[in-house]
Amino acid sequence: MRATVNAGGDGAPLSLSEQAYRAIRDRLVMLDIRPGMPIKEDQLAASLDMGRTPVREALKRLEGERLVVAYPRRGTFATEVNITDLAHISEVRQQLEPVAAAKAALRATPADRIALGELGAELAPERISTLSPEQLMRLDLRVHRALYAATRNPYLEDTLVRYDNLATRIWCLFVDRLPGMAGHVGEHGPLLRAVVDGEEERAARLAAEHVAGFEREVRALL
Missing domain, CATH: 1.20.120.530 (GntR ligand-binding domain-like)
Known part of the structure; x- marks a missing residue:
């Protein structure tokens, strides 16, 4: 079953990218995804019951918010808590x-x-x-x-x-x-x-x- 389309604060339905962003963000914030842990797009997509594209878009946003970091040829990781x-x-x-x-x-x-x-x-x-x-x-x-x-x-x-x-x-x-x-x-x-x-x-x-x-x-x- 696909991810449920939730509503935002204004009552408008959220895109899959926005749903992925909010779900992954809160896992990172609450340390459900531990600092330094590698982030696998396919595993995240499966856990959220959605495709890899919205997950990839969400991770790009989260990198700008200092919650994940991407290294060339190494992958994406949850940032350390300093x-x-x-x-x-x-x-x-x-x-x-x-x-x-x-x-x-x-x-x-x-x-x-x-x-x-x-x-x-x-x-x-x-x-x-x-x-x-x-x-x-x-x-x-x-x-x-x-x-x-x-x-x-x-x-x-x-x-x-x-x-x-x-x-x-x-x-x-x-x-x-x-x-x-x-x-x-x-x-x-x-x-x-x-x-x-x-x-x-x-x-x-x-x-x-x-x-x-x-x-x-x-x-x-x-």
Whole structure:
């Protein structure tokens, strides 16, 4: 059976290339495809139940996002996770995450605010305390991507998704050593509420604090 044609954020059906891109991207981000692992197009295509062409197109995009690297005559590999990149990634996110939070508070549509409110409900302490580390990481990704989409700025959204993907790969390296993971993800609750309520300055401040906390917690483990 061919891959299901899913819908994008605007309700339009996704191309096979876009479906392949999103599926492979998230496997790389969550380290389901381990850093340094060779990537075989035919195996990926079979696992996604689609042809090699959309997979090849997806890998080209992912190379530009620093998630895979291609070497002549050697093949394509998942990029290594280099902890020394943390400072560079955080430097960008510390500047852009507060901007995104403020813009989301200003521009989010009524539908965005409903969706963000529903995500906020999932962040209740009694709910996230029962989640596994992997479930927490996937919830964290959903929250970030929903916030970026709510900025209604596709360039800002694309940029932040790419940097958040790289940050998440670093986070996944340490997830089993972070006893406060649920609390870190739960920090998004007040941030989402500020966005839903249109509180631009508060949303920006909370986003900045969240990024700084991420870097601080990872560095504490080094």
